Every structure is written in structure tokens, then in C-alpha cells.
Amino acid sequence: MTADFTGLGRAVIDCDIHNVVTSLETLVPYLEDHWVAYIRESHFRGPGANDYPGGAPTSARKGTRPANGPPGSDLELTQKQVIDPWNVEVGILTCGYWVQSVHNEDLAASLATAVNQWQIDHWLEKDARLRASLVVPSQNPILAAREIERFGDHPGFVQVILPVRSYSLYGKSEYNPMYAAAVKHDLAIGIHFGGASSLPPTPVGWPSTYIEECADMAQIFQAQVLSLISEGAFARFPKLRVVLIESGFVWMPAWMWRMDKEWKGLRRDTPWVVRPPSDYVREHIRITLQPMDSPINSEHLLQMIGQLDSDEILMFSTDYPHWHFDGPDDAIPKGLSDSLLEKILRENARAFYGL
């Protein structure tokens, strides 16, 4: 842990703190006997997306590995390293346990239930500052809806978390049961970097390197945003709230221009999209701050934030334990007005999550 990872000297709502399941053994107490037997016999080791290779510098800040388990798996260390020093008023846990990569959907559903109960027992009930994200088997939206019904009234859960790499785009009506349940329980939908859908992550096939895949991940977010709008998810669920987590945000202004231009020419195909797509973005979508993908010229970054044409889109995040910035100096854009900074640090998240 670098010594200067010390916070901003003011309170924040951190919208991306990872709570990591140590291993499948962690979940065994929450699984039915036949799944335990299945796991023991098959030596199944749990979902494997490998979207954060253990040795990649971005996967974990130095010094964040607890004595027993991977970075992000120990509440006390997380409290000591981020929640306390960064004066985290509320921390949104983003558990990227991608049960979507388990093709056995019943097992995926049982794993999701186990993870969610584990989040209650080991995180939510131990620190009142925390809120969590429901893990759901979204590859089967009916089972996902069932999982939302199971835990949706628990006050600790504020959103459903989905990997950006899905089998099918999130705007499709097959997800109706999942969104209906989320809206019913007033839960946001968090779409997060990563996942393993077995589809190539780009329109041109499989990249060779991890860095390439990381850069390309922004385009999958672009595809999901366009799908949510043009396939009518917001028309069907006017109260649907979506947050893009760890997506980067600098691509969004140009993407709004492009979507608006496309809509201008092609809106007859999708008559339920009654306003320019950028209007739907500003109304329904939020983005966590890190990774900022910032240029060397900080003035350019400020201009890019201005191009969002909204002070309400960005929500502060540390993305602990992942490494995108070093400390308070590069945790937030330089030169923001204090009112916009306060919105990014707390108010936008407070409004979005109803905290």
C-alpha cells in the first residue's frame, strides 16, 4: 500500500469497493448438500472470468493482499485501507463474483444466493457504512428475478450487479422479469467491467492481450448503453436506473453525439425512443469515476466533463483494491468547481441510490 493513499480530507460516497469471495470454500456453508457433493466430486473451483489476472498491476494495489485470501476479501483490511482513511460515508460494495460464467444455471443461481447471504453476514451486518450489490444469474432472467425477490427487501442491497460482457445485450426484452423485480424493489442496475460470456469481446474477434481487452471493454459498455435505449428497456421501465461501474466515462460525450446522430436518421425503426438517446443517458445512467482515463492535460479532462452536459452523471469511486490512481492527487479531476466536486463526491450517489 502506498503511503499516500490517504483520502481527500472530506467525506465521500465510494461507489466501487470490491468485496471478494476468498474461494468457493467460503460459500460451502451456504450451499445445499447436493451442490457441496457436486463441488467436492468435480473439484469445481467456482466461476472463472479471469477479468482481473492475479499478477496484473491493475488488479490490486500493492499491499492490499490480506494474510489469507485475495485482495478485497478481508473487511478489516478494507476498513483500514479505504473506508476509514478516505472518510467513506457510504461504501457501495461491488462483488464481481460472475455466476454468469457458470453454464449450469441452477448451480449459478445457488451460488448467487450463497454469495448474497455471505455479503449480509460478513459485510453488511458488520459495518453500517456499507451497501451491497446483489449477484444474480442474469443468464437466466427468471432465476435472476427470483434472486431479487429473495433479497430485494433487505435494506443493505441497493443494486443488482451485472458484468458488461453478457451473452445477450441488456436492452433485450428477455430481461423484463429481472428489471421488473429490480424496479419493484427500487434497486439500481450496476453494469460492471468484465465477465466471461464466451463471446469474443470485440466485433472483430479475440484480442491477443489483456491490455487490449481492457481498452476494448469501453466499447462493450457503448453497446450496452445503445441496446438499453434502442431496444426499449427505458421505455418499458421508466424507473430503471443504471450505473456503469469501472467503465471509464471519457468516451460518453462522443458516444452520445454518435447515438444522437444515428437516431436522427434511423429513429423510425425504434418509435419507442421518443427523445435523442443522450436524453435517456442523462436521465437514467450514471458512471463511476475510476478509471478516469485522464489525459496529461488536465484542462482537456475538464472540457470532456463539460461535454457530458450534466453535473449529475459522475459518482466518486476508488475501485479498491484495483489500481487506477495513486492517491488523493490523482483521485479526482483537477480544477472542478466545489459545487460540482461535492456532487461527484457525494450528492449524485446520494440521489441515485436514495441514501
Next chain:
Amino acid sequence: MATTIYDQDVQNYPVHPEHPANPDQLSIIDCDIHNVDGYQSPATEVWVDYMPSAWKDYHLSIAGRRRSGSNCPRAVPFAARNDAFPPEGPPGSHLGFMQEQLLDTWEMDYGILNPLSPAGGQQNLEYGAAIAQAVNEWQIAEWLEKDERLRASLTVAYEDADLAVAEIERLGDHPGFVQLMFMARTMEPLGRRKYWKIYEAAVDYDLPIGIHFGGTGIGPITGAGKAAHYIQDHGGMPMAFQAQVTSYVYEGVFERFPDLKIVLIEGGFGWVVPLMWRMDSWYRKLKMEVPYLKRLPSEYIRDHFWLTTQPVEEPSNPAHFEQMLAHMDMDDKLMFATDYPHWDFDSPDQALRNISDRKVKKQIMAENARELYDLD
């Protein structure tokens, strides 16, 4: 709800613009004109009579079937402007009609022909190479030899490097061909080794790689499944371009081929700035994975990529467009294009209204292309 830019558009764009041709009095070079696109049947392909005889029967009997990369209807027939249907043949395929409607009307200095043929997307690679030959011979005979304002892209079956190189060696010295023709959606990202022999030949013949909107790809158009609507398919293409740029840069292609030039055609360019920032940021953290790179990704992009303007991004606030150009810092790499005869045609008198600097506009309308393609 905000007032949209589209309300203003109705006032600002005349429905039937009467062009006193070229009101800015700037030279125009159109870098994206289509003489081949759309599909009716194998027998009516405009290049069919130029098929090598060994392949023509196969083409007419079995091979005309296509592997479909997109099942979203393209809004209008041939994705063409309503007024672009010539007296015979599909839109764009009739030289005289195109000359009158495009080159003459807008007093263009030059036009670059980009034939959108199925050559590159064939699973039967040698058949694809035969299509490439037919398209190229047809372009020489029916276009390049009939209008000296025209230059063309050399069609190659790019999924097989040996076949593509053979076509470059056959015709790469012809003065009418100024670049190679790839489609954006390839079977693998274009930085991968299977394509390197093509780049070697392209550099030898001093031909840029032109990569155009379209193609069939190996999977869905998004990294998360199939697109439902044409807006997602059409809007998905910039993602393919971005994936190609990341691949070229992170694979180190420009360290291996320092003279390689890439022209991205019909991808838009609003995405370039955020992609450069993102690629630089991730590079600072993960350079251990790509140790052969010697410079920032954005530096390779600025040096090696040219981009055609259509479909030009149109932020509702024109100041944002100027900011984007400044962040991009590639005024010497943008090249005007109309995309004739397609429905999303960018009109020379309307498309770049957000550029206020006349010197920059002059570069983009013609001079950058004149230099890249070595035109008079």
C-alpha cells in the same frame, strides 16, 4: 426535457439544398465513393463479366450465397439516397450518373472509389480472391480509364495473406490504385500476425490500408451479443474501428512496419480522443505486457492513422466539436468524405459547419488527401 438539436436542424438544413456548387470555394476531394454495394443476385453483380473463367461458373451456381453478418435491414434499399438510383444498375454503379450527381455538381478535384465487394468475407478464400480480381479489373476498365478524377482502392481477399499479397503484386503498381480495401469487421483483430505479410507488401508498394465500415466478422457485432436494430448495427461499427486501432497499436505493428499507413473510412472520429486517452492510461499501468512498444499509444495513432470524416459527429454545442478537434490534434489526418450514394451522405456544404478555421477546413476538404494519395 431539453430542446433537441433536431428542432434546429429543420430550420437550418434546407430540405432540398440548392447548391451554388461549393460555396466555400474550397477544393474538394471525396475519399469515400461507392461504385459497388448492395446485392441482388450473382448474375447481376456489376463485376461478374470480369470473373476469371475458372471461377465464373462456381460464382453463378453455388458461391453467390453469402455468410450474413447482419440481419438488420438497412432502412432503405441498398442503403442509398432516394435520388441516387441511376437509369440502370444499383446506386453508385453507373459512372455517368455518379459524375453528374457528385463529381460535377460539387466540382470535385478527385474521388476515391471504395468498392464494397464480398471478396474479403468469403469462407472459400480462393473464390474471394477471384472476386477481388474481378472487381479490380472492372474498376480499371470501367472507371479508372474513363475519368482521370478517379482513384480506387485495390480489393484484396485479406483473410488470407498469401492471396492478398499476390493481388498486390499483380496490380499494386497500377497508378489508379491508391490504397488497399479492407472491411472493418474482420475474422481477427487486424494487428494479429496472420495479416502481417499484407502490411509488408503494402509498405513495399506504398499503399495505405483503407479500412471501411462493414464486413462480416466472426461473432456478433457487439462484445455482448447480437444487435436487434439497424441503429445498433450501424452504431456498432465505431466499436469495430476502435478494436482495430487498439489491436494495431498494442500488437506493435507500427514498430515492425514504421511506414505503414492506415485510413479509417466511415467510422466517424469522435471516439478517437477518448480511445487515445484510455489506451495511454492503461499503457502506463500495463506496459509490462507490451514491452515492445517504445512510445505512447496516442503517438502511434497520431502518426499512422488517417480518418475520413463521414459520418461526422454533430454535438449540439459547436464549441464541443472544436474542443474535440483540439484534443485530437490530427488536423493533418482528417479527410472529407461523402459516402455517396448512401443515405447518410455528408454534403460538402453542410457536413463541416462546426469547423470555423478556414485553414483547417481546407486541409480536411482536400489537402490532406492530396498529400496522402499523392494527387496533383
